[in-house]
Structure formats: structure tokens, C-alpha cells
Amino acid sequence: MSSMKVRLGMIGALSLTVAACGSDADDDDEVTAYCVNQNTYQSDGSYQVIDDDYCDDDGYHGSHGGYFWYYGGAYKGSRIYKGTTVKPKGAHITTTSGKTLQRGGFGSRSSSGG
Structure with missing residues (x-):
């Protein structure tokens, strides 16, 4: 009975570790x-x-009036799809013009722009 408790405890701890690691983008x-x-x-x-x-x-416009950043996705022609409107945590995000919106790395919270 005690070995079953140990196994269940280990599975629970492993699940929490996997969930915590998988919630943010990789540092790279x-x-x-x-x-x-x-x-x-x-x-x-x-x-x-x-x-x-x-x-x-x-x-000259700012991030207002229906304009927003769309992260990742597939670019085809002049259109983008299969991305997200949610800023990925922990990723290094740059715009198409090369401006950095967010630096990658653990705990990164800095940003500029929309």
C-alpha cells in the first residue's frame, strides 16, 4: 500500500514539473x-x-483602432494565419521590421509596443 502512495506521489510531482515547463515558450x-x-x-x-x-x-497610429500584433503563424502572400493574438511568454519576439517587442528567457516580462 505504501509503495502505491509513493508511485502516485511521484506521478503527481512529475505532472506538475511537466506542466510548469510546458506552459511558456522555450528560452530559444x-x-x-x-x-x-x-x-x-x-x-x-x-x-x-x-x-x-x-x-x-x-x-503614427499606435496599437488602437483595430490594429494588433499577431504572433507566429504561416505567412502566405500578404496574409498571415495559424498564429495567435496572445503574446508568447519566454520567447524572443521581433516584428517584421526587426524591432524587438520582447526578449526571450526565463521570466522575461519586458516589452515595448502593442
Whole structure:
């Protein structure tokens, strides 16, 4: 009976470790952020990629009015799909123009822009 408790305890601890490690992007993950306009959404799940200045707080539009960063995904033509609107934690994120939005690494929280 006690050996069963030990096994269950080990399985529980292992599960917590795997869950904690898998929740953030790896330290070496490189992710590209694409600026998109929500009004360009199509039924295939894609958005039209537009100039970074529309999403960049330092640019002339800022991250307001339906413009937002779309992370990762597959770029085809001038459209992006199969990415996410949620900023990946722990990844090094750069825009298509080369600006760093977030530095990778454990516990990274720094960001600039939208």
C-alpha cells in the first residue's frame, strides 16, 4: 500500500514539473510579430499583414483602432494565419521590421509596443 502512495506521489510531482515547463515558450524560441487589421479577417482565419507603424506605439497610429500584433503563424502572400493574438511568454519576439517587442528567457516580462 505504501509503495502505491509513493508511485502516485511521484506521478503527481512529475505532472506538475511537466506542466510548469510546458506552459511558456522555450528560452530559444524566436517568434515574429505581424501587424494586422482586424477588419481584414477572412473565413480561412487569416489577416492582411500591414505596416508595423500601425501597431507600434511609437508609430503614427499606435496599437488602437483595430490594429494588433499577431504572433507566429504561416505567412502566405500578404496574409498571415495559424498564429495567435496572445503574446508568447519566454520567447524572443521581433516584428517584421526587426524591432524587438520582447526578449526571450526565463521570466522575461519586458516589452515595448502593442
